[in-house]
Amino acid sequence: MTVSSKLVEVPKSGFSSIPVIDISDPESKHDMEKACEDFGFFKVINHSVSSELVSVLDHEAVEFFSLPTSQKTQVAGYPFGYGKRAIGRSGDVGWVEYLLMNANLDFGSHPFPPGLLQNPETFRKMTCDVLEMMTDGLGIKPRNTHSKLVSGENTDSIFRLNHYPPCPLINNNNTNGSNIVIGFGEHTDPQIISVLRSNNTCGLQINLSDGSWISVPSDPSSFFFNVSDSLQVLTNGRFKSVKHRVLANSRKSRVSMIYFAGPSLTQRIAPLTCLIDNEDESLYEEFTWSEYKNSTYNSRLSDNRLQPFEKKAVSLND
Numbered sequence: 001m002t003v004s005s006k007l008v009e010v011p012k013s014g015f016s017s018i019p020v021i022d023i024s025d026p027e028s029k030h031d032m033e034k035a036c037e038d039f040g041f042f043k044v045i046n047h048s049v050s051s052e053l054v055s056v057l058d059h060e061a062v063e064f065f066s067l068p069t070s071q072k073t074q075v076a077g078y079p080f081g082y083g084k085r086a087i088g089r090s091g092d093v094g095w096v097e098y099l100l101m102n103a104n105l106d107f108g109s110h111p112f113p114p115g116l117l118q119n120p121e122t123f124r125k126m127t128c129d130v131l132e133m134m135t136d137g138l139g140i141k142p143r144n145t146h147s148k149l150v151s152g153e154n155t156d157s158i159f160r161l162n163h164y165p166p167c168p169l170i171n172n173n174n175t176n177g178s179n180i181v182i183g184f185g186e187h188t189d190p191q192i193i194s195v196l197r198s199n200n201t202c203g204l205q206i207n208l209s210d211g212s213w214i215s216v217p218s219d220p221s222s223f224f225f226n227v228s229d230s231l232q233v234l235t236n237g238r239f240k241s242v243k244h245r246v247l248a249n250s251r252k253s254r255v256s257m258i259y260f261a262g263p264s265l266t267q268r269i270a271p272l273t274c275l276i277d278n279e280d281e282s283l284y285e286e287f288t289w290s291e292y293k294n295s296t297y298n299s300r301l302s303d304n305r306l307q308p309f310e311k312k313a314v315s316l317n318d
């Protein structure tokens with residue numbers, strides 16, 4: 001399997017536009033709400049996750065990817081387990097190796113890195129705090145309207161480690177900067193919200209509504225939050241599920257960890273009634289997370305997975 005380098009539009013520079021949310025300040029809820037509407041993406045600072053824990057997680061991730069391939073492939077599997085180059089089952093490839101884990105398993109009983117797997121609770125807690133601030137920002141009561149969807153026993157959350165090795169295919173002599181290799185192709189995340197932390201290597205880009213790609217400067221001490229497809233539906237399109245991708249680096253290795261907060265399989269996903277005046281305003285057909293997940297896992301990374309669930313506009317002649 002090969003990963004080709006492609007010529008694409010040079011991303012815009014000017015990173016000041018990525019919103020930074022101080023989660024220790026309750027008044028940040030307004031900025032958070034605006035960030036979700038404008039970009040579907042923001043960086044969280046002053047969070048309560050200790051730097052000690054973050055470095056344990058980092059260390060375990062690096063250790064895991066440093067194992068011989070024969071050991072890593074012992075935990076290969078689908079949908080959970082180790083994988084390399086192939087992303088999903090529909091033909092997508094990237095300059096990446098990864099470990100996908102069910103964040104709700106009994107972590108003691110399987111062979112994945114122990115520290116990583118004992119800590120989904122830390123990510124869940126931070127995710128719920130952020131969702132509650134967001135719900136407050138929208139003026140919705142009760143505060144746990146969104147967080148309760150991802151906090152119960154049966155919720156379907158995933159924890160992912162990605163490793164993007166330095167890529168020799170990138171031609172450093174290309175002076176116009178348009179030679180790139182895709183580490184993780186463009187996509188939106190299907191769940192409710194995703195929390196990402198990476199080492200000090202950049203590569204993550206988000207797509208703006210004008211179609212341009214913005215590089216996100218790495219910040220190992222912060223967490224980045226993505227609005228995902230199901231939250232776009234719950235907010236009837238008010239919050240944007242952000243399209244993002246990762247570019248490989250010619251010299252440096254990138255290691256990221258992402259917690260994808262999903263609801264229970266039977267959870268109904270539809271625009272919240274408090275955000276629409278009547279059913280006619282709803283932009284989406286209702287679905288269960290299980291239905292959406294099944295259709296997601298049969299799709300390509302870059303597909304618009306919400307399109308089949310969009311309500312058709314009714315014309316006067318219908």
Ligand SMILES: C=C1C[C@]23C[C@@]1(O)CC[C@H]2[C@@]12CC[C@H](O)[C@@](C)(C(=O)O1)[C@H]2[C@@H]3C(=O)O
Pocket residue numbers: 079087088089090092100158160187188189190191260296297298299300301
């Ligand atoms: C190509 C695919 C990989 C993916 C499942 C899919 O069929 C389409 C969505 C992909 C995605 C993106 C966000 C997460 O990384 C992920 C775990 C998820 O839930 O949806 C991946 C899936 C995957 O890598 O298996």
Ligand SMILES: O=C(O)CCC(=O)C(=O)O
Pocket residue numbers: 160162184189196198204244245246256257258
């Ligand atoms: O590795 C990253 O920084 C982002 C990867 C990603 O978007 C994903 O795994 O869904």
Ligand SMILES: [Fe+2]
Pocket residue numbers: 187188189244
């Ligand atoms: Fe993603």
